[in-house]
Amino acid sequence: MLILVAIKKEPQMLAIAHCGGEYINRFLPKQMIKTLVKESGISPSKIKAYITPCIAKTSYKYDKYPPFATNKTAWRNSIIKEKDNYYIDLREAIKNQLIEEGIKNENINISPLDTKENKEFYSHCAYKNGDISKNGRFLAGAIFTEEN
Numbered sequence: 731m732l733i734l735v736a737i738k739k740e741p742q743m744l745a746i747a748h749c750g751g752e753y754i755n756r757f758l759p760k761q762m763i764k765t766l767v768k769e770s771g772i773s774p775s776k777i778k779a780y781i782t783p784c785i786a787k788t789s790y791k792y793d794k795y796p797p798f799a800t801n802k803t804a805w806r807n808s809i810i811k812e813k814d815n816y817y818i819d820l821r822e823a824i825k826n827q828l829i830e831e832g833i834k835n836e837n838i839n840i841s842p843l844d845t846k847e848n849k850e851f852y853s854h855c856a857y858k859n860g861d862i863s864k865n866g867r868f869l870a871g872a873i874f875t876e877e878n
Contacts, residue, residue, distance in 0.1 A: 749820070
């Protein structure tokens with residue numbers, strides 16, 4: 731999931747979207763930035779981003795090139811082949827799109843938590859691969875605080 735916030739005096743604007751593989755492939759992170767910039771009138775360099783917990787590259791693997799990754803530019807440096815497996819880095823793919831749209835690297839906060847391995851989270855991928863304990867969804871949100 732990707733959370734974006736346009737930081738300015740008033741009004742604050744927030745954008746939240748689930749950015750799974752199929753949506754990354756369709757450039758949803760880029761579309762979100764463009765819409766937030768249009769609606770808020772703020773420069774992308776003033777937008778802060780948070781990439782929530784998701785499946786990590788070490789856990790997200792296919793034995794063939796992932797069928798949802800049809801747009802090679804959306805996945806640049808985000809799908810790595812090692813031996814007989816392809817490893818998908820959702821975080822890197824989202825981050826690349828944010829930076830391409832003008833978000834500053836220092837304004838991107840990425841959770842290191844792996845939803846497949848962490849027992850506190852559900853994981854769609856783990857569930858699809860037979861781990862019934864991972865069936866479910868989780869919710870992400872945002873809290874606004876005043877900066878000094």
